[in-house]
Amino acid sequence: MTVPDLQKNAEATANDKARHVPGLPKLPQPAHVIRDDAEAIQVAHRLAETFNQGAAKRDRERIWPVEELDAFSQSGLWSINVPKAYGGPDLSYVTLNKVIEIISAADPSLGQIPQNHLGVVAAIRTVSDEAQKRLLFAEVLRGTRFGNAFSEFGSKRAADFETKFVDKGDYVIVTGKKFYSTGAVLAHLVPIVALDDEGRAWYAIAKRDDAGLTVIDDWSSFGQRTTLSGTVIVDNVRVPKTHLVPGYKGYDKPTADGAIFQVIQAAVDTGIARAAIEDTIAFVRSSSRPWIDANVEHASQDPYTIQAIGDLSLKLTATQALLEKSGEAIDRAVVDPTEKTVAKAQIAVAAVKVLSTELAVAAGSKLFELAGARSTLAAHGLDRHWRNARVHTLHDPVRWKYAILGNYYLNGVNPPLHAWS
The missing domain is CATH 2.40.110.10 (Butyryl-CoA Dehydrogenase, subunit A, domain 2)
Structure with a gap:
């Protein structure tokens, strides 16, 4: 390496260090520990009401959700898949999926942040020895948040790591x-x-x-x-x-680890879709004008709008049902991780990944078609639904989920074992 190259690298390193964001200290009080599935859902709804209030402004101005994130992790919802043997709630993945959907409908950025945390907790359960489980699960129960440094920008494939x-x-x-x-x-x-x-x-x-x-x-x-x-x-x-x-x-033999990482992504997208549909309905009822040829008093009486809302609502119900089904399949695979149970969990997750991806993007776009031009005004912040859906659903290509499903049902080929399947 030449002297100018060394100088350039040194300058780049210094610049990176100058842009470093210091971490925030943990809160002094330990996090709450959720008692059961019903409490987890109740807590998620309560937090979602608060998170929803500033979601559009946080998105528009890119405001860090510091207080919201502290409330979220202190609520106990970040430890719901810690096993009972280590003091955790060990709740169903049906519940975990629903929690993420509820939070994501309010603010999908907040819904996505714990995805890798929860996935790592699941991985620790699968692969760590007893001493490590006791140490790390105790951290999680106290309210410690795991971030992630997984993917790399310049690698040839997502699974290629140079670190x-x-x-x-x-x-x-x-x-x-x-x-x-x-x-x-x-x-x-x-x-x-x-x-x-x-x-x-x-x-x-x-x-x-x-x-x-x-x-x-x-x-x-x-x-x-x-x-x-x-x-x-x-x-x-x-x-x-x-x-x-x-x-x-977690990937050299059948485990539920990959399905768990994936299903949380589907739960986020289901929440985005739900929020877009709910905001479409609210705007059409309150602010949209009926089309001149409809011969109705209110936009909500337009027959084509009624049909479109029916279609979106039906697909949301189907997506939520598949999300629940995938949680049940993961629960079985966690308890009894065999080639058969793990493949069934992966297939259930692939199916909900397809529906949640397509519905989130479609609902975010359909909102403007049904609500009308005034819904595009910046003051409403409704464009965030489509933007969030379009970005988040790029996590992994849904076209490959079709391939996984087709190969499984047609040729009896199980999905590959990795974090994207």
Whole structure:
């Protein structure tokens, strides 16, 4: 490397460090622990009422949801899949999916932020030893938030990782660069996907303000604008082996880990679709004008609008039913992870991923067609539904979910075992 190249790299590194966002301290009081499924749903509805009030403004001005996120994680909803043996509620994934849908209907950025946290909790249950489970589940129950530093911007495929770690005995040294790091800005711990010298992927869980960990708030997408994502630079970060989770073990044999990561994405999209449909109905009832040829007094009496709302509502009901079915299938796979139960869970999740993706995008667009030109005014902030749906549903290509479903039913081929299936 030439001297100018070295100088350029040094300047880039200094610039990145200057853009680093310091982490926030944990709240002193421990988080609540949810008692049962009914309480989880009740708490989710209560939080959603609050989150909905400022959602449009947070989206428009890209305001960090600091108070909202603290309320969310302190509510106990971030520990609902911690096993009972370790003091957790161990609630059904039917309930977990519904919680995420409810929160996402109010603010899908807040609904997406715990996705990787909940997925890592599930992975710890699957792959960690007893000592690690006791240590990390205790952190989660206290209210510790996991962010993520999984995906990489420049790799050829989503599953290709250049971030690696070096074994140093009681600890490892991790180096790499991540993007799409949802929740990392306001996390307390950041799980970093890193490869060992055999190419196996681990979660190296670093403290948010560890030396060498630079978190940059540079998420510039037009949707899901306050997911607190962006770039994470990992420069010789030291992680104790107590916090090194063998994530690869969740995919070298049938487990529900991949389906769990995926179904939470579908729950977010279901919430986005529900919010778009509800806002369409409210606007048509209160503000839209009937078309001149309809010969009706109110826009809500337009027969074509009635038909379209019926179609959207029917598809939402179907999507919610599949979301519930997928939660039931995951519950069975968690208790009894066999090739058959895991494949059934993956197939159920693939199905709801298709419907939730297509409905969220369609509902966000149909809103303006049915509500009319005045619904596009910036004051209403209704464009956020389509923007959020369009961005979030790009997490993985739904066209491949059709392929998974077709190959399973036609040829008896089980879905692949990875975090996107």
